[in-house]
Amino acid sequence: MQVDPVWYRPKDAARYLSVSESCIWQLLKRGDLTSYKLSPKVTVLKKSELDEYVQSRVNIA
Secondary structure, eight states, rough: OOOOOSSHHHHHHHHHHHHHHHHHHHHHHHHHSEEEEEEEEEEEEHHHHHHHHHHHHHHOO
């Protein structure tokens, strides 16, 4: 049984949303997504917030 992760690294978040990693960083820079620093070299994004972002974009279209 595979468990869905609650947190994604930017590379994994990009794969999850089917976008490039640079797109994730642009969304973070614009403030469209929120990231959390676990350490100076570890940034994560919350899966539920990624899902909310996608849902908000679907409702616009």
